[in-house]
Amino acid sequence: MTDAPPRPRSLADLFIAFTLLALQGFGGVLPVVQREIVERRRWMTQEEFIEEWAVAQTMPGPNVCNLALVIGSRFFGLRGAAVALLGLLLVPALVVLTLGSVYSHYADQPRVAGALRGMAAVAAGMVVAMGIKLGATLRKHPLPLAVTLPLAALGIIGLAVLRLPMLAALLVLGGAGCVLTWYRLKP
Amino acid sequence: MTADLPAAPLQIVLAWHDWLDLFAHYLVISLMSVGGTIATTAEMHRYLVEQHGWLTQTQFNDSIAIAQAAPGPNVLFVALMGWNVGMNAGSYAAAAFGVIVTMVGALLPSSVLMLLAANWGHRNRELRLVRAFKQGMAPLVIAMLVSTGLILGSANGNVATDWPLYTVSAVATLLIWRTRIHLLWLLAAGALLGALGFL
Numbered sequence: 001m002t003d004a005p006p007r008p009r010s011l012a013d014l015f016i017a018f019t020l021l022a023l024q025g026f027g028g029v030l031p032v033v034q035r036e037i038v039e040r041r042r043w044m045t046q047e048e049f050i051e052e053w054a055v056a057q058t059m060p061g062p063n064v065c066n067l068a069l070v071i072g073s074r075f076f077g078l079r080g081a082a083v084a085l086l087g088l089l090l091v092p093a094l095v096v097l098t099l100g101s102v103y104s105h106y107a108d109q110p111r112v113a114g115a116l117r118g119m120a121a122v123a124a125g126m127v128v129a130m131g132i133k134l135g136a137t138l139r140k141h142p143l144p145l146a147v148t149l150p151l152a153a154l155g156i157i158g159l160a161v162l163r164l165p166m167l168a169a170l171l172v173l174g175g176a177g178c179v180l181t182w183y184r185l186k187p
Numbered sequence: 188m189t190a191d192l193p194a195a196p197l198q199i200v201l202a203w204h205d206w207l208d209l210f211a212h213y214l215v216i217s218l219m220s221v222g223g224t225i226a227t228t229a230e231m232h233r234y235l236v237e238q239h240g241w242l243t244q245t246q247f248n249d250s251i252a253i254a255q256a257a258p259g260p261n262v263l264f265v266a267l268m269g270w271n272v273g274m275n276a277g278s279y280a281a282a283a284f285g286v287i288v289t290m291v292g293a294l295l296p297s298s299v300l301m302l303l304a305a306n307w308g309h310r311n312r313e314l315r316l317v318r319a320f321k322q323g324m325a326p327l328v329i330a331m332l333v334s335t336g337l338i339l340g341s342a343n344g345n346v347a348t349d350w351p352l353y354t355v356s357a358v359a360t361l362l363i364w365r366t367r368i369h370l371l372w373l374l375a376a377g378a379l380l381g382a383l384g385f386l
Contacts, residue, residue: 028261029259052305065294092260099257116381155331
């Protein structure tokens, strides 16, 4: 355990990492951030990822952009935050604008529409799989699984089945999780 | 490149105060975007399509669809909308300006808030309150992820015709959960199955 935890070597390294992961993010970048930053590069642990994501999710702004800001600033301060955000947006924006410009010519092609449907189905699976993987971290949670698992299950029922507004889930279930954890943590 | 906008191309004139208004509107949207920028699409629609007529309904819908399908964060639909507003105003320069105005507007206030919160949280990370918040949110964070995936995967909601899509989603979930297969291989496989007409 003498090795320092891995970290980006330079701002350029950070920029390239975020550009590459953003370009893999069809239908959602979040699973790719988790795969690349946590599992492959090990710049963060699963627990740190969840904690930072809780903040990124509850603040205004696109969640993935918020997350990139936190990760970047953690290694290189304000410059790191700006570089991570730029990496996430710059090259993908050029791709999106190019696609937008040629899209109208191919929009009616059934093969193109089919390919998009297939990619969207895989992307949905990516997000669910990430949720399951992160669910494993609940074993190290200050609260017992008998509390955290029902909380998560209620959240899934409320959001995916009953389609309650996210703000309600944040206030009620997020709030309950925070209050219970607060009591559990030693002062 | 006017051929790119065959269906009723919109021709608008934007004065400086219009650009400022657009920028100000996105600054406000940024502060409202708890839960992500996509949560504010209804407000953008009201402003861009209904109130000002700067985008057609088709341009608005296509901007979202293309950004969802393309690589990169979904917030890039904002860039496409800004681009299309500028193209409607008549030039590539205006389009590029539209991208900058909308994206900077949509990201600046929320990013400043996020960094302030992150720095405060990091300085006070030993506080019981901060630890309780960050760790206490974990069950809900996980629930939000699983729910997002389930909602994305059930977009059409017709089991009789969509079961091949559900199967692809379920297989992708299993493979990503249990193996280290590269995500791009799975996306390519999904695209191929769809292009061949299986989905």
